Amino acid sequence: MxxxxxxxxxxxxxxxxxxxxxGVMLRRNPLIILxxxxxxxxxxxxxLIAFSRLHGREDGQIFAISVMAVAASEVVVGLGLIxxxxxxxxxxxxxxxxxxxx
Amino acid sequence: xxxxxxxxxxFVAAFACLASALAVVSFSNPFYSAxxxxxxxxxxxxxxxxxxxxFVAAGQLLVYGGAVMVMFLFVIxxxxxxxxxxxxxxxxxxxxxxxxxxxxxxxxxxxxxxGMQAGGFLTKPxxxxxxxxxxxxxxxxFLTDHLIAFEVTSxxxxxxxxxxxVLGSHARKIEGDART
Numbered sequence: 616m617x618x619x620x621x622x623x624x625x626x627x628x629x630x631x632x633x634x635x636x637x638g639v640m641l642r643r644n645p646l647i648i649l650x651x652x653x654x655x656x657x658x659x660x661x662x663l664i665a666f667s668r669l670h671g672r673e674d675g676q677i678f679a680i681s682v683m684a685v686a687a688s689e690v691v692v693g694l695g696l697i698x699x700x701x702x703x704x705x706x707x708x709x710x711x712x713x714x715x716x717x
Numbered sequence: 718x719x720x721x722x723x724x725x726x727x728f729v730a731a732f733a734c735l736a737s738a739l740a741v742v743s744f745s746n747p748f749y750s751a752x753x754x755x756x757x758x759x760x761x762x763x764x765x766x767x768x769x770x771x772f773v774a775a776g777q778l779l780v781y782g783g784a785v786m787v788m789f790l791f792v793i794x795x796x797x798x799x800x801x802x803x804x805x806x807x808x809x810x811x812x813x814x815x816x817x818x819x820x821x822x823x824x825x826x827x828x829x830x831x832g833m834q835a836g837g838f839l840t841k842p843x844x845x846x847x848x849x850x851x852x853x854x855x856x857x858x859f860l861t862d863h864l865i866a867f868e869v870t871s872x873x874x875x876x877x878x879x880x881x882x883v884l885g886s887h888a889r890k891i892e893g894d895a896r897t
Contacts, residue, residue, distance in 0.1 A: 617723040618720060618724050618726075620842075626831060629827030630735060630824065632827075634820075637742060637816055640815070640816035644747055650747070650754050653754060657757070657758065657781075660773075664768050668768040669843065671849070673858055676770050676772070676855060678866075679770070680859075681866055683776060683781065685873060686781075686785070687785055688876070691880065691881040692877055692880050692884070694792045696884060697792060699884055699887065
């Protein structure tokens, strides 16, 4: 394996996951929250592929492809919800959505 | 020499990855955020190539960088800029403190695990053949060892498509009611 060891990939994935988690927790625009979730999913994908390379088996890559399919479905449903919000002329701010809140 | 080149490419890709991720989180306009996420996905695809995951890198660019991001940009353009969110000013301050603490905790856990070398599992990469990560190998695994995952993935995509259609038609009905 040329280049960096697995530790570098683990630290990079940890940084990416933390940035995505910060975006989910701090931002209030649902579109940007969805984008931050994509960052978190992709950091997990990076770890899956790095460890599949480390162990010399492709099962991690299979898992990463399944994660990509799940992420695509999540984007479809999330964007559908956001478009429904937009058609009802609701302001796109997750702190102001109180209908489902107890 | 090859090792040095790989290191250079790795550092460029990792820097682009982190910078574009920070840009996604900090832009106030979602359009720019989506554009920088495309950069993030492309630099991650470079890292996947370095890890000899050719098929996953190609799928990343086609599925994420192509289809998903086009969907995002279409929705952002359709909705227009109507949030008025100023990203770093609003919200109670304890929320920001808690979020930064939680993010730092995740990062610290990762660093501790790496520092402890996870019991020696992180040190010796296996030798691989040239066919590792090729479409042929991935396809063979999908149709032999991971057939159930393959089929379940198709069902998940079908359910998501049905959900998208139902959400869209429901919103259209509400809009029609509001007009009449």
